[in-house]
Amino acid sequence: GGCERGAVLLYPATQEPVHCDLKTRGCPNGYLCLPHTTTKVLQCCSVQSDKDSSRSMNLETRSCPPGQTAVNGVCQ
Numbered sequence: 001g002g003c004e005r006g007a008v009l010l011y012p013a014t015q016e017p018v019h020c021d022l023k024t025r026g027c028p029n030g031y032l033c034l035p036h037t038t039t040k041v042l043q044c045c046s047v048q049s050d051k052d053s054s055r056s057m058n059l060e061t062r063s064c065p066p067g068q069t070a071v072n073g074v075c076q
Contacts, residue, residue, distance in 0.1 A: 002017070002036035002037050002038065002039065002043065003034060003036075003037070003043070003045035003046070004034060004035075004037050004045070005034075005045065006031075006032070006034075006045040006046035006047060006048055007045065007046045007048070008043055008044065008045055008046075009027065009028070009031050009043070009044035009045070009046065011070075016074075017036075017043040017044070018031075018043060018044040019041060019042060019043050019044075019074050020033035020042050020043060020044050021033070021042060022042065025075055027044035027045075028044070030046060030047055030048075031044040031045060031046055031047065032044070032045055032046075032047060033045075
């Protein structure tokens with residue numbers, strides 16, 4: 001949760017939100033990089049306004065960018 005609109009994108013293995021960065025780590029198609037409503041941490045939120053449709057990202061086809069590895073569900 002925490003998306004002002006849409007549903008937060010979750011890692012399937014950890015159910016942790018997918019965090020993003022406006023300069024270096026974008027979100028997959030269909031998601032926007034938006035601040036959490038209370039913590040203000042940037043995370044991927046769906047473009048659709050349905051808050052109940054949280055989806056998990058398939059990490060087998062969409063993993064961290066080259067040169068980065070996932071640490072606690074966050075690409076670094």
